Amino acid sequence: MSIRPVKKLVKAKPAVEGAGVHLRRAFGFGNTTEFDPFLLLDDFRNDVPEDYLAGFPWHPHRGIETITYVLAGTVAHGDSMGNHGEIASGDVQWMTAGSGIIHQEMPKGDHAGRMHGFQLWANLPASLKMTAPRYQEVKAGDIPEIKDDDGTHVRVVCGNFWGKTGPVDGIAAEPTYLDVSVAPGRRKALPVGTTRHAFAYVFAGSGKFCNASEPLAVPTESVGWLDTTPPVAADNRSLVLFDRGDEVVVQAGEEGIRFLLVSGKPLEEPVAWYGPIVMNTQEQLQQAFKDLERGTFLKKEK
Helix, strand or coil, X not given: CCECCEEEEEECEEEEECCCEEEEEEECCCCCHHHCCEEEEXXXXXXXXXXXXXXXXXXXXXXXXXXXXXXXXXXXEEECCCCEEEECCCCEEEEECCCCEEEEEEEECCCCCCEEEEEEEEECCHHHCCCCCEEEEECHHHCCEEECCCCCEEEEEECEECCEECCECCCCCCCEEEEEEECCCCEEEEECCCCXXXXXXXXXXXXXXXXXXXXXXXXXXXXXXXXXXXXXXXXXXXXXXXXXXXXXXXXXXXXXXXXXXXXXXXXXXXXXXXXXXXXXXXXHHHHHHHHHHHCCCCCCCC
């Protein structure tokens, strides 16, 4: 087995989206080639209702999929296809925008005012950019959970992991989306397919993501400092992008560590992106906005 070294570690940055929702952006709206097929990850954990209640009123999407995972509070949603409902703590909504959808997402906090969760955007390949929109809404109780003997706990939202298969299916990039908790002081190896791009996003506790297959020796003069790569420490709101390998190894800190572990098959296609619409060419992007202006954005199913 080869450990995936840490390629990059950054902190999520403050951003304001929708009608004034304060959130943290882990990545997105730049060069996202290293994250392909993923485009953006927003952390909307917030304990101040006035910072999120304005929500995300009606807006369009085309050419992508949005994955919303709620930890606390609820998100009420409605769309141009007549769908509406709420996702609550532990639930996931996977929306394939495809040829186009107009929807709204309105967060509501829990009794303590907490609204916690994440939204991930995944790109669609050219062949599916104009596919029919669809939703997969998964309740908390339908997400498989695995508990290892050492206390490691994994929720499998999508993909296959340790013999369990997540309930979200039919996704082009064949992503694996995991919510992983590792007990205090434990070292854990987690398999990740070699050909996939992978990242972790820490949202509780802290730990170190290991860069070497063996524990690091104390550097000596004969070894030289440049020949050793220390583990990379990560805590709340840390985004860790991994290089190639077939497993991620984490050493949990004193309080344990909880993180999203996401991987997917790169599409390796050109990206033309403006706001909520992601296509392959500037011409397609311009056409999408013309469709919006002309009222022809929403396509009838054939």
